[in-house]
Ligand SMILES: Cc1cc2nc3c(=O)[nH]c(=O)nc-3n(C[C@H](O)[C@H](O)[C@H](O)COP(=O)(O)OP(=O)(O)OC[C@H]3O[C@@H](n4cnc5c(N)ncnc54)[C@H](O)[C@@H]3O)c2cc1C
Ligand code: SF4
Ligand code: SF4
């Protein structure tokens with residue numbers, strides 16, 4: 001990897017250079033009822049709109065690669081047949097200005113199943129390949145357990161990653177396009193002092209995590225504890241609302257619906273993100289539901305993330321961002337669920 | 346404008362023919378097909394003959410018994426159906442469909458000549474090559490006869506390569522029996538056909554009782570199933586349970602016993618997660634599983 005440093009003031013210049021493209025970044029969205037600031041990713045037009053010191057966005061960046069609703073295809077229907085039209089719904093590149101390591105890692109995990117497996121999903125790939133990502137170091141929040149998941153730092157899947165060194169940014173450069181851009185700023189090679197500052201910053205950050213999850217042998221333990229009563233207790237609390245999957249940067253499951261236009265000449269096929277906590281997730285025609293209880297559905301969500309995905313890809317489908325727990329009205333958080341299922345060892 | 350990023354068209358970069366498993370362009374690609382004839386089997390099931398329109402595509406469409414297709418009707422829906430015809434017929438397939446919901450009720454009302462979209466074939470298949478030289482038990486309950494029909498027809502094409510072939514088929518009532526018009530033909534191909542219903546009516550001269558009774562009789566004729574028998578079991582989960590248990594007790598090894606499982610499916614391509622059993626994709630790793638794999642799946646049957 002190539003490293004550079006540049007003065008903080010240069011960041012506005014970088015934004016200006018990229019402003020010929022559409023730029024998405026963290027913006028402030030007011031406060032919650034406790035006065036805590038809320039953030040979300042949105043299209044921005046001005047460098048000053050960006051809240052680059054944001055804590056964590058309520059929603060993950062996934063809607064820019066996996067829209068909540070997406071038209072997969074449309075049909076024109078004629079007397080003797082019909083034609084299908086496929087549109088991947090991506091027309092231009094998107095610059096992501098200020099994505100945290102966990103969210104970039106989440107995209108990398110989605111890549112494994114949506115882009116690098118059999119039957120790659122072109123709707124996802126088209127959007128993902130057209131992202132230019134500028135990563136940004138973060139400040140751990142109380143709900144963050146990314147360090148337990150090994151996702152507190154990120155090694156690939158971005159173009160440029162910036163770490164705040166005080167008056168300067170330390171830049172990790174991963175693409176030729178990013179390198180090209182930086183040649184248009186005033187940059188230096190990092191000095192020995194910069195390197196020391198960078199190492200110090202990462203070390204300090206890692207001390208600030210408060211939430212942890214014990215992931216040792218977790219895949220095996222989930223298998224052993226499949227019948228554990230801990231699941232029933234969480235099932236009692238869970239509202240089966242699907243909020244956790246909604247805010248999660250790695251949840252990607254979906255359902256498809258088709259619609260006919262009132263003129264009967266056109267139809268569309270629409271994909272909507274779903275959640276395995278919703279009651280109809282595994283219901284089949286004829287009415288049988290393979291997961292009728294909220295406990296069985298909640299268990300499945302953990303099972304998929306921390307066991308199934310690990311079996312398939314050697315890593316879990318959770319980056320420890322803690323969004324699901326923070327958004328859950330029933331206060332169900334992964335660290336508590338996993339600790340209770342592990343039980344006393 | 347020098348910093349305007351280049352747009353990457355992912356479909357442009359991919360080469361090769363459409364339809365490959367690795368080709369992102371194949372994801373929403375459906376083969377255009379026509380329902381050439383519709384044959385009512387019972388009050389709720391019909392047999393649809395569906396022909397891929399393009400002759401080239403029709404020839405290239407090849408599947409193995411046990412695999413399924415996704416059938417799409419614009420604006421109505423898309424759903425998985427097991428291919429019920431012989432593999433030598435390629436893209437001239439037969440689906441037997443029960444009217445249960447949106448799409449299937451609509452299909453029950455369409456006329457021949459209707460255009461549909463077909464994608465696939467998807468999923469795993471029954472290992473008919475491995476079964477050569479051996480006796481075969483085809484055990485089906487209710488709609489379970491549908492996925493059994495493709496391996497059966499494939500066996501009939503190559504009858505000399507297989508030993509004794511038994512079909513054991515059970516339905517609730519005589520009126521619900523599928524493919525009644527073919528029973529005589531199957532028997533003529535030296536297939537032992539055992540049929541039973543739960544509730545007989547006046548016209549019924551055959552057996553009444555559970556499918557497990559048929560199986561019990563079959564098992565009592567051979568001392569041990571371990572050496573030269575394969576079984577395919579399709580039907581409702583309760584049936585799997587009892588039948589697989591009996592077969593296991595009769596010595597049939599778990600890896601010589603195959604089932605076809607049904608789950609909700611919204612993509613057929615390992616992307617929507619709706620078909621997951623525990624963490625296994627029924628659409629990719631199934632629908633055909635051997636019994637050993639099924640035992641290892643949480644919440645399978
Ligand atoms: C591998 C496989 C093979 C099958 N083979 C056959 C067959 O040969 N003949 C037959 O009659 N049926 C078969 N089914 C079941 C068939 O797919 C459902 O009956 C069908 O999806 C019902 O669709 P619908 O729109 O009429 O029902 P609705 O209840 O209105 O369903 C709405 C949507 O839910 C989904 N869905 C609902 N139930 C199921 C289900 N059981 N399986 C998968 N998706 C479902 C579909 O995507 C459907 O579009 C098979 C299912 C699977 C998984
Ligand atoms: S865990 Fe919480 S957010 Fe998720 S479905 Fe249950 S109540 Fe809703
Ligand atoms: S499961 Fe929860 S903690 Fe893990 S990635 Fe999803 S939202 Fe974040």
Ligand code: FES
Pocket residue numbers: 609610611612613614615616617618619620621626627628629
């Ligand atoms: S049907 Fe979508 S993942 Fe299997």
